[in-house]
Amino acid sequence: MxxxxxxxxxxxxxxxxxxxxxxxxxxxxxxxxxxxxxxxxxxxxxxxxxxxxxxxxIDVVGDEVDLGFDCPLELYCTYTRDQILVAMDFKKPQTVREGVKWLEDKMVDVFFVTLNKADKDYSPTTMYNDYSINEEFFHWQSQSTTSDTSPTGQRYINHVHEGSKILLFVREFKKDLAGAAPYTYLGTAKYVSHYGSRPMNITWHLDNPIPAKYIKKTSKLEVG
Structure with missing residues (x-):
């Protein structure tokens, strides 16, 4: 009902x-x-x-993000991985082990980004280089197996033309005092350019600028 x-x-x-x-x-x-x-x-x-x-x-007033369906996730608010996935009707969130998830029925690519990666938590192939360039642009590195000619790489590059959306969820560390740290929703992003392959290094333009309270945490100056 x-x-x-x-x-x-x-x-x-x-x-x-x-x-x-x-x-x-x-x-x-x-x-x-x-x-x-x-x-x-x-x-x-x-x-x-x-x-x-x-x-x-609450020190941030969330705003709706147009995803083409009624999604309760709000811009700049914080959620766990499981909350994010079930909010988009994916009923098996525990099966998602990677930092990316393609939801074909929703035409959405979900990126889970951890900025500060400790060596003990990540293998050399998952030590991705992710950071905000400024409040509008974000540098993101794909999985090490993703080439720019692969179906996944081509979907990233041509997502606007193909009608799919890129969603960016970011956290500073993998864990906090309560356990697994939650992610902050930075909204949708659009492809700008890339270099390299396996992994791809992609620059995304954020449809909503990163607030000042987050920009220091997400910038390269802070994370590396």
Whole structure:
């Protein structure tokens, strides 16, 4: 009965609490989990306190990003990888191990970028060189196996002509005090140019400029 955007919000809520996406909201396990949450006054109260605490401390007002479908993700807001993927109807977020995901049904390429890469967390082939050039342009390095003549490379280069979108999600470090660090949504980007192959080094033009509060974190001066 909910609008599409709110259904996706419910998916984000559910995957946050139970680490799995919902295929069928009438499934017994799903109904039981939600019923137990609603009936647990302590848990329900604690969740509301956390939400209200965070709401009072929001320092960025999010804005909608036109993706061609009702997506609850808002510009400059912060999300986990699983929340991002289920918000775009991908029900198996745990299967995504790489920093890129092509969602063909949505015609969207999702980039998960970690700026400061510690050697112990990344192999030599995944130590990508990613940073903002300024508030409007971002340098991004593809996976080491992606050539500029491959279907993936050609999709990146010709995405505007082919009607697909590039979404950029960025975090400073892989982990924070709570565990896996979340990503900040920098919105959509358009291909400008590239050099090299396997990997490709691509310059993207951001449709929305990076806010001042993030630019120092994303610039090359800070990350390398």
């Amino acid at each position: 909910l609008p599409e955007a709110e259904k996706r919000m419910m998916q984000m809520f559910y995957v946050t609490l139970w680490q799995s996406a919902v295929d069928d909201w009438d499934a017994p396990e799903v109904k039981q989990n939600l019923a137990e949450l609603c009936n647990s006054k302590n848990m329900f109260s604690e969740l509301m306190e956390i939400l209200n605490y965070n709401l009072e401390r």
